[in-house]
Amino acid sequence: MQHRRIAHLSVPVVGMGTSRTLDVPKGSQPLADRITHAALDAGSTLIDSSPMYGRAEAVVGRALGERRKDALVATKVWTEDDEEAQHQIEASLAYFGGHVELFQVHNLVAWRTRLDQLESRREAGQVSLLGATHWKSAAFDELETVMRTGRLDAIQIPYNPLEREVEARILPLAEELGLGVLVMRPFGGGQLANRHLSASDLEPLAQFGISSWPAALLVWGLSDPRISCTIPATSKPDRAQTNAAAGDGPWLDPDGRRHIQRLATGSD
Numbered sequence: 348m349q350h351r352r353i354a355h356l357s358v359p360v361v362g363m364g365t366s367r368t369l370d371v372p373k374g375s376q377p378l379a380d381r382i383t384h385a386a387l388d389a390g391s392t393l394i395d396s397s398p399m400y401g402r403a404e405a406v407v408g409r410a411l412g413e414r415r416k417d418a419l420v421a422t423k424v425w426t427e428d429d430e431e432a433q434h435q436i437e438a439s440l441a442y443f444g445g446h447v448e449l450f451q452v453h454n455l456v457a458w459r460t461r462l463d464q465l466e467s468r469r470e471a472g473q474v475s476l477l478g479a480t481h482w483k484s485a486a487f488d489e490l491e492t493v494m495r496t497g498r499l500d501a502i503q504i505p506y507n508p509l510e511r512e513v514e515a516r517i518l519p520l521a522e523e524l525g526l527g528v529l530v531m532r533p534f535g536g537g538q539l540a541n542r543h544l545s546a547s548d549l550e551p552l553a554q555f556g557i558s559s560w561p562a563a564l565l566v567w568g569l570s571d572p573r574i575s576c577t578i579p580a581t582s583k584p585d586r587a588q589t590n591a592a593a594g595d596g597p598w599l600d601p602d603g604r605r606h607i608q609r610l611a612t613g614s615d
Contacts, residue, residue, distance in 0.1 A: 348390030348594045351575045353527030354476050354500040358419060360569050361594035362393030363587060364580035370401035376409060383410035385584035387417050389591030395578045397423040397453055398435045408442030415444045424461050425453035432464055440473055449501060451478035455489055462498050476500035484512040494520055501527035506568050507535045508611035518573045530568050530577040539564055539611055551606050555597055565593035567607045
């Protein structure tokens with residue numbers, strides 16, 4: 348598993364998302380434990396969550412248990428209400444042993460006040476790094492504004508062969524400012540991962556150690572050196588391990604990236 352840096356943190360290039368997959372009832376906790384431990388064992392030590400994901404934060408907190416020290420937790424605050432934001436932040440800290448490595452403002456909601464609140468937590472030693480996220484390209488102008496404040500260590504954006512809007516301005520600006528970049532939706536929200544490709548489609552990628560379409564999509568994003576970490580979600584322990592293996596490299600050359608783009612979109 349290769350690593351890149353976000354500020355002073357060394358992060359795995361493949362982490363684990365929890366949207367939908369770990370919003371599960373208590374009866375499913377054993378499966379959540381296996382998924383989480385499989386990811387950690389394979390080197391996917393960054394785990395991303397949010398109060399927007401239902402029970403996921405609590406489930407991940409329980410799954411980590413005594414292995415909390417092995418994980419880098421990235422979570423979020425997501426509300427217009429200032430008091431509720433404090434409750435969310437307190438709950439997240441409680442789930443994860445009183446400290447969160449990367450605390451993000453989800454979808455830029457009330458971002459000025461939320462960053463004020465998170466900065467005070469950082470001063471108290473409860474948070475290491477601050478970030479902001481958004482999944483809509485229509486919000487990227489505002490995301491640029493937040494990035495330029497100097498208050499962020501990282502951003503989280505969608506990036507896959509179908510969603511490449513960040514290439515125009517967001518990724519160049521992140522590089523200019525030295526910000527970490529986490530990738531959500533590496534599989535296009537499932538739209539890309541569900542495509543069925545033949546062995547001959549994937550054969551040109553064998554030289555890069557790629558033998559599956561999900562791995563191709565993960566490596567496609569990670570082959571851009573401005574990307575710090577991609578966070579695919581999964582409901583299967585074995586898939587957590589195979590996702591992590593995509594972080595071993597080697598990375599794609601321009602021809603390899605274009606080949607995956609053609610398979611995904613029919614064009615370069």
